[in-house]
Amino acid sequence: MEDYIVRATAADGQVRGFAATTRQMVETARQRHNTSPVATAALGRLLSAGAMMGSMMKNDTDMLTLQIRGDGPIEGLTVTADSHGNVKGYAGNPEVMLPPKNGKLDVGGAVGIGLLKVIKDMGLKEPYSGQTILVSSEIAEDLTYYFANSEQVPSSVGLGVLMEKDNTVDCAGGFIIQMMPFAQEKTICKVEENLKKLSSVTSILKQGHMPEELLEILFEGLGLEITDTMPTQFYCNCSKERVEQAVVSIGRKEIQAMIEDGEDIEVKCHFCNTAYKYTVEELKEIIKRSK
Template structure:
């Protein structure tokens, strides 16, 4: 079971989230048939958006757009604070590794671009905030977003580890934020700990990576566990939703579709689910529009 655990330091000066997103990213890889580099990039984006959404209250929904100018193209994800996330990457077929240690290449394939966060509070007026990509590694870009857009100094670590068959072995990460009442001495101590902590990859490779992440973040500082929420990759697409989309097309467009393709196949970008509409289905939609 994937989960996010929210914690706060005993003195109330820091908060940290730790996440296990293994099944979430594994499902994304299976649905989109991504190769190694594309899997890691998409997985990091999903983890990043689960962190963003966990910061929200009520029925808010967060859309994360990582708009890169490199080979990956764009990565789009939508998440809510109930643990649901979905997403896709434009180029699913990138599979590049550094020869020395087999490390997956991500940043150079993302290139320059923008980190765009759109928060929908359900009021009909979504709030959009954009920061530049500073590395394309996604974790660093999320930390920069928090610091620049939300004025919240943050440390982020997230990654996706693959097995010898390039399937998802483990995925997850952490976020640490200093709260307004944090003393300079405490901030300095936490900064030193983060700088000296093991790599996120080695922590995720631990037998119990959730506890390893918490121990690395807090060290000897006491903390409280505030909440634990399940996480999952899930898509709310449906045949009815795509039927409604077809109804928005002009009758002439539907007739061309009927004549040329004798039906229609619509594939959901977020999960790869295919919906087939027969000639009869299209005829019914056309008849409804012309009545």
């Protein structure tokens, strides 16, 4: 089944919702970065959130970056997304291993105490940037807190990644629901009531239910209106030319030292782990071009 995002409203536009199934996206990230189960769960949650938050942006060129910086052994997470459902990301330490906590992967322990930063580049002079503390380091609760505190939008975020016994991804996805400023008290109460009925994102997806059905549970009795659906995927737009900029940034002196070593070098893209090789001759060309 292809990954996709569903966008919807309910209660005559008083509330909006996003739900996604992202198994392939998270499995691609796991394969690219060879992530451990707990790193797959942490990165997968943030990728799923990034895809949905990216779909909230209006313009073709808008870009969203989510950064989590904590003192846990995963050494931070970074995800970027565009408005078309394309998302990519990486963990600082993709091989982190931790014992389970209460029978579940210990994402909070892997992330640790720290900060969540959201950067939106919407083509203005300065990108919008908001930052909040991590309240649980489980990612969904941290984003719920971010929306309320940095964007003043009462929201609820649910995210989940379920692993198979062979450490591949069984299912993944999530939801974001947000109250509009004119939402009535009875609408808010009904949404809160519906949220209490929801077991977990992964249990719904594991049963074979689609994102539409997830929104049906969340907006039960509120007149769900699905506005559109869009595909989502793990996609990196890196290229040898783009990665060359990273080579240039280390400085002429260092590049010259590499040339004198007489060895080809390999540079990997942070986001997708693709390796690009530069021969000594290509390094000489890079020095010429950077003058």
